[in-house]
Amino acid sequence: MPALWSFPERRSECCPSCAGVRPFEQPPCADGHEQGECPEWACAGCGHAILLGSAESTRPVRQPVTAAA
Template sequence: MTALWSSPERRSGHCPSCAGERPFEQPPCADGHEPGECPEWACADCGHAIMLGTAESTLPVRQLVTAAA
């Protein structure tokens, strides 16, 4: 995605479905994220959804520990 921001909830980027540069918007967040903080984005033309995030926004994975034989 390009960094063309017009507001925290709207940006321009490449849409794989439309095969071109399109506006993306953030739909209302059901997870309680503040405007501009939600990783969910949707193409304003076709609705193709994408997730954007950073390493800080992911949760660590618990590792399964098994006893040695």
């Protein structure tokens, strides 16, 4: 099976589209992650994308509201 991208990051995962364990590769990252650090992976067979790893929160921290005296 030919590689979709020329990066060495490759792992086997269960592909929902292929209904079986398939090799997954990391496509070039448009989000600025270092090579090998991006959570996006794509099935080398069909291109189905999955996210692996922990999600980072980008929501602002809410400040508690106090009643005026």
